Amino acid sequence: MIPEKHIRTDVLVCGGTGCKSAGSAEVIEAFKREVAKKGLEDEVAVVQTGCHGFCEHGPLVIVYPEGTFYCQVTAADVPEIVETHLYKGRIVERLLYREPITHESVPKYSEIGFYKKQERRVLANCGAINPEDINEYIAVGGYEGLMKALTTMTREEVVEEVKKSGLRGRGGAGFPTGLKWGFCKASLGKKKYIICNADEGDPGAFMDRSVLEGDPHKILEGMAIGAYAIGADEGYIYVRAEYPLAIKRLKIAIAQAEKTGFLGENIFGTGFSFTLHIKEGAGAFVCGEETALMASIEGRRGMPRPRPPFPAVAGLWGKPTNINNVETWANVPLIIAKGSEWYTACGTPTSRGTKIFALTGKINNTGLAEVPMGITMREIIYDIGGGIVGGKKFKAVQIGGPSGGCLPESMLDLPVDYDSLIAAGAMMGSGGLVVMDEDTCMVDVAKFFLNFTQSESCGKCTPCREGTKRMLEILTRITEGQGREGDIELLEELAGNIKASALCGLGQTAPNPVLSTLKYFRNEYEAHIKEKRCPAGACAKLANYVITDACKGCGLCARNCPVGAISGKIKEKHVIDQEICIKCGACMTNCPFKAITKG
Amino acid sequence: MMTMESKCACGGVNKEKTKIDEILAKYQGQKGALIPILQEVQNLHNYLPEEALEYVAQETKTPISTIYGVVTFYSQFHLNPRGRNIIRVCQGTACHVRGGKLILEAVEKELGIKAGHTTDDSRFTLETIACIGACGLAPVMQVNGDTHGRLTPNVIPAILAKYK
Numbered sequence: 001m002i003p004e005k006h007i008r009t010d011v012l013v014c015g016g017t018g019c020k021s022a023g024s025a026e027v028i029e030a031f032k033r034e035v036a037k038k039g040l041e042d043e044v045a046v047v048q049t050g051c052h053g054f055c056e057h058g059p060l061v062i063v064y065p066e067g068t069f070y071c072q073v074t075a076a077d078v079p080e081i082v083e084t085h086l087y088k089g090r091i092v093e094r095l096l097y098r099e100p101i102t103h104e105s106v107p108k109y110s111e112i113g114f115y116k117k118q119e120r121r122v123l124a125n126c127g128a129i130n131p132e133d134i135n136e137y138i139a140v141g142g143y144e145g146l147m148k149a150l151t152t153m154t155r156e157e158v159v160e161e162v163k164k165s166g167l168r169g170r171g172g173a174g175f176p177t178g179l180k181w182g183f184c185k186a187s188l189g190k191k192k193y194i195i196c197n198a199d200e201g202d203p204g205a206f207m208d209r210s211v212l213e214g215d216p217h218k219i220l221e222g223m224a225i226g227a228y229a230i231g232a233d234e235g236y237i238y239v240r241a242e243y244p245l246a247i248k249r250l251k252i253a254i255a256q257a258e259k260t261g262f263l264g265e266n267i268f269g270t271g272f273s274f275t276l277h278i279k280e281g282a283g284a285f286v287c288g289e290e291t292a293l294m295a296s297i298e299g300r301r302g303m304p305r306p307r308p309p310f311p312a313v314a315g316l317w318g319k320p321t322n323i324n325n326v327e328t329w330a331n332v333p334l335i336i337a338k339g340s341e342w343y344t345a346c347g348t349p350t351s352r353g354t355k356i357f358a359l360t361g362k363i364n365n366t367g368l369a370e371v372p373m374g375i376t377m378r379e380i381i382y383d384i385g386g387g388i389v390g391g392k393k394f395k396a397v398q399i400g401g402p403s404g405g406c407l408p409e410s411m412l413d414l415p416v417d418y419d420s421l422i423a424a425g426a427m428m429g430s431g432g433l434v435v436m437d438e439d440t441c442m443v444d445v446a447k448f449f450l451n452f453t454q455s456e457s458c459g460k461c462t463p464c465r466e467g468t469k470r471m472l473e474i475l476t477r478i479t480e481g482q483g484r485e486g487d488i489e490l491l492e493e494l495a496g497n498i499k500a501s502a503l504c505g506l507g508q509t510a511p512n513p514v515l516s517t518l519k520y521f522r523n524e525y526e527a528h529i530k531e532k533r534c535p536a537g538a539c540a541k542l543a544n545y546v547i548t549d550a551c552k553g554c555g556l557c558a559r560n561c562p563v564g565a566i567s568g569k570i571k572e573k574h575v576i577d578q579e580i581c582i583k584c585g586a587c588m589t590n591c592p593f594k595a596i597t598k599g
Numbered sequence: 600m601m602t603m604e605s606k607c608a609c610g611g612v613n614k615e616k617t618k619i620d621e622i623l624a625k626y627q628g629q630k631g632a633l634i635p636i637l638q639e640v641q642n643l644h645n646y647l648p649e650e651a652l653e654y655v656a657q658e659t660k661t662p663i664s665t666i667y668g669v670v671t672f673y674s675q676f677h678l679n680p681r682g683r684n685i686i687r688v689c690q691g692t693a694c695h696v697r698g699g700k701l702i703l704e705a706v707e708k709e710l711g712i713k714a715g716h717t718t719d720d721s722r723f724t725l726e727t728i729a730c731i732g733a734c735g736l737a738p739v740m741q742v743n744g745d746t747h748g749r750l751t752p753n754v755i756p757a758i759l760a761k762y763k
Contacts, residue, residue: 203691279634282634360693
């Protein structure tokens with residue numbers, strides 16, 4: 001990675017948000033200190049990289065050229081790694097990754113189940129290069145796509161190449177990118193803008209953050225190519241304020257690219273100029289919607305407006321504007337540098353290339369996985385994700401965030417592409433995959449998402465503002481045991497109306513989590529309403545707390561009960577009066593013998 | 600917290616205005632600069648005092664109603680004084696599925712306040728956040744800039760004790 005001296009070994013330490021909060025900064029410091037202590041500074045390079053995507057096991061350390069993968073490394077482990085591995089050349093067995101099912105240790109990065117089925121194209125540099133050094137990006141072929149576009153291709157050819165690649169928007173809706181560029185290019189007017197939507201607000205999605213943190217130059221390169229194609233000379237990256245590290249690395253990247261001449265005036269001496277600004281969001285989910293995002297850049301309340309006119313005709317400050325999301329931009333340099341033919345070799349006929357998914361929830365391997373389109377959900381969850389935590393039973397996977405839907409076990413063999421997901425009642429969305437097991441209540445999940453969209457509704461249009469509120473009220477009463485006959489039908493009617501009449505994507509898709517759970521888990525709704533029972537035991541107000549025979553009669557539960565619902569003699573089994581119990585769970589939390597169950 | 604009105608011997612009012620003037624000068628002539636201006640003004644106090652907003656309105660010739668509209672639209676802006684340490688407990692999907700609610704309850708119990716409030720001694724302000732993108736470490740919370748992950752309710756008191 002680093003050209004000077006005769007470096008024989010590279011120690012790559014992940015500096016992504018996940019690993020950083022698990023203590024990777026101290027690990028880097030410890031490596032530098034220990035390497036110096038052994039006098040190995042001229043042979044061993046310690047490099048901070050971007051995210052490897054395997055956040056569950058952070059902080060991650062990879063030693064090259066062997067490709068040895070150490071996980072959950074703490075600063076205290078570092079002297080041993082330096083002594084045993086870097087000095088004596090033996091692997092530190094105890095820090096290797098173990099497969100969750102076989103418990104076998106896997107020494108090599110490339111052989112770990114989590115990575116084996118992945119096709120890391122967009123994420124190729126994440127974790128492999130230092131994101132704060134433009135030379136490392138150039139060394140792995142960075143800015144070749146921009147050079148090729150500016151010096152050998154016409155603007156039409158660039159748009160045509162992106163069209164041929166079949167690239168579709170990775171932000172959710174899946175609109176063909178080349179087509180979008182074509183519209184903006186065809187718009188009249190000298191001043192045009194390019195925007196990167198990095199307002200990654202979907203809870204449970206963090207792929208954009210990882211690309212921004214781990215390979216920021218790829219975004220700059222993609223945007224410069226796009227700007228050339230549509231004829232823009234100015235661009236904005238709108239990043240949510242919750243991503244301070246991404247903002248910092250983007251600022252460094254822009255400064256370096258300007259200095260090197262990849263951004264700014266007269267790039268590569270071709271007469272093409274492009275300047276790029278960063279705009280920090282101020283905390284509003286709706287700003288992920290393109291017209292709201294532009295209002296926010298203009299310094300106004302981030303509220304969407306009706307389309308048409310589309311941004312390609314009248315966008316930022318009324319000028320033709322092209323907006324794409326981070327992951328979409330990150331695909332562009334690859335398409336131009338390697339050609340659309342290379343690109344289309346991966347994926348399905350209607351969904352080309354790869355998609356990055358954020359695997360979270362009750363899954364063994366949380367993290368980011370980049371997979372070819374068309375892979376099945378089962379492969380993602382079991383082969384890459386390592387199955388369900390604690391060997392529990394899979395119940396559903398929520399895909400696409402607050403706009404998406406929940407898919408049951410019967411849909412696990414569904415190929416993951418834009419159209420199959422829509423047909424199944426979900427959507428690609430930004431690519432969050434939240435896995436749920438038997439302990440998760442699907443009505444509660446629907447309520448969770450609706451609560452989110454409700455509180456993020458900007459209030460401009462009535463269907464979204466009032467409609468989601470009414471739906472949330474109904475869901476809340478169902479989960480509290482007050483559900484009524486006819487509630488399900490009422491939810492369906494409201495959902496249909498909101499979908500058909502809301503102003504923007506936020507409202508139009510807000511009912512999806514409710515509709516998809518109603519489609520696949522209707523019986524759970526019915527159990528809540530008719531039997532006043534939560535089959536998963538997750539809804540606090542419907543759960544009955546019961547003291548089992550494991551009770552030793554210590555009396556701690558009775559003392560902690562805020563309403564005096566528990567009675568019993570000391571050293572004898574206690575009982576809970578279900579009439580008085582308010583289901584707060586204080587007894588269960590405080591029981592030292594795990595003698596209280598919920599069901 | 601010092602506000603624009605607090606006139607101390609050192610000339611608090613003018614000092615304040617000078618700081619805001621510096622911020623305004625930086626964005627002079629830039630289109631759509633209201634949000635970054637407000638972000639920087641908020642950094643001075645951790646919240647936006649009414650007097651500061653009035654001053655920004657006057658200097659940028661923006662109606663105060665417009666500024667109020669922007670401030671109340673975005674969750675990042677605050678009109679009331681906040682604590683020295685800001686706790687943000689993540690309530691995103693991944694955290695929700697892995698018990699983020701219990702973490703919030705534990706923090707609420709420890710501090711004796713509900714989300715959205717500040718302790719009487721101004722030591723902590725407790726907020727919830729929709730997702731910080733550290734889902735691999737769920738459930739998580741942020742205190743100031745530090746992210747704490749893989750939380751359980753019983754580690755909360757020890758974490759909070761670190762922040763004075």
